[in-house]
Amino acid sequence: MVFITGPRQVGKTFFSKSIQGKFARPVYLNHDDISDIKIIRKRAWPLNAELVILDEIHKMKGWKAFLKGTFDTRPPAQSFLVTGSARLDTFRQTGDSLAGRYFLYRLNPLSVKELSATMPPYEALSALDRLGGFPEPFLSASDDEASRWRRQYYTDLVREDILDFSRISEIRVIRLLLEMLRKRVGSPLSYASLANDLQTAPNTVRKYMEILESLHIIFSIRPFHKNIARSLLKEPKVYFYDSGYVEGDEGVRLENTVAVSLLKHVQYLQDTKGMEISLHYIRTKDGKEVDFSLAEKGALTHFIEVKLSDDGISRNLSYFKDRYRGIAVQLVHNARNERQVNGVSIVRAGDWLAQLSA
Secondary structure, rough: OOEEOOOOOOOOOHHHHHHHHHOOOOEEOOOOHHHHHHHHHHHOOOOOOOOEEEEOHOOOOHHHHHHHHHHHHOOOOEEEEOOOOHHHHOOOOOOOOOOOEEHHHHHHHHOOHHOOOOOOOOOOOHHHHHHHHHHHHHHHHHHHHHHHHHHHHHHHHHHHHHHHOOOHHHHHHHHHHHHHHHHHOOEEOOHHHHHHHHHHHHHHHHHHHHHHHHOOOEEEEOOOOHHHHHHHOOOOOEEOOOOOHHOOOOHHHHHHHHHHHHHHHHHHHHHHHOOOOOEEEOOOOOOOEEEEEEEEEOEEEEEEEEEOOOOOOOOHHHHHHHOOEEEEEEEEEOOOOOOOOOOEEEEEHHHOOOOOOO
């Protein structure tokens, strides 16, 4: 089986339906549809169906045992595509094992790489900073339409999906935390400070952060450390899957879009090639910091600094490049020209992002 997960309205259903055309006898069933539910529970789709698409199947009680039995008793030529929101990715980690029966692919918002086929990379990056990468608000190309979509989107997430993980009494605090995080994108977070502002315990804040991550509203990037346990204890930086939801200046939104693009690149290499690659930021005890770093098999390979217009070489970038001998890149959105200084490449952000894997 193939599992496709990702944020709400990122395009999973559209993507899965577009795959149907490559099969002679596909079947699409959505657990949100009453008539489809009956077919799913009775396994009443045609035996000769080449592809069975099960959308939102995780909403069915005992869905993992159902999938396990369905897969193990399927006709030899029958394939399954299972799609769902972030809850599918979360719930699959508990209960009955589906090990060895599926591949997981994560679908993320639109990227400069995808958009560069239809518009120049600079324009694509500027549009993503403003509208975010979710298809509906992006394709509307209207700030008003995008804002209206975004308001409804987050209202629905808080009202419906968060209740799968939390109690009604906690919704208000989670909503306040979400509003606070919008203003703290790209900065190391202190759970103690957030807890003090919310008048709750740090462990409670951690729990709420995990809920927001599980729903693919935010994702965290932790500082690089060879000792994984130590890196988990360090202060994370938080970014939003939707750059349009970030509250901040152009530079902050640019950093968020670059973070989403790097996350998509890393997850694509993990999901399709099985690479041991990870995304971090890097910071020393004396405050030297670079926005992003990539590591393969626990070794740093890339150092990436993001600038809106400043073409001057980052001293911290040069420091880490010399210390770890990785590839150092300074992404500048409004760079007039590209050049290399002491082994550090100053490149146009849009052009560099257009060369990523996904």
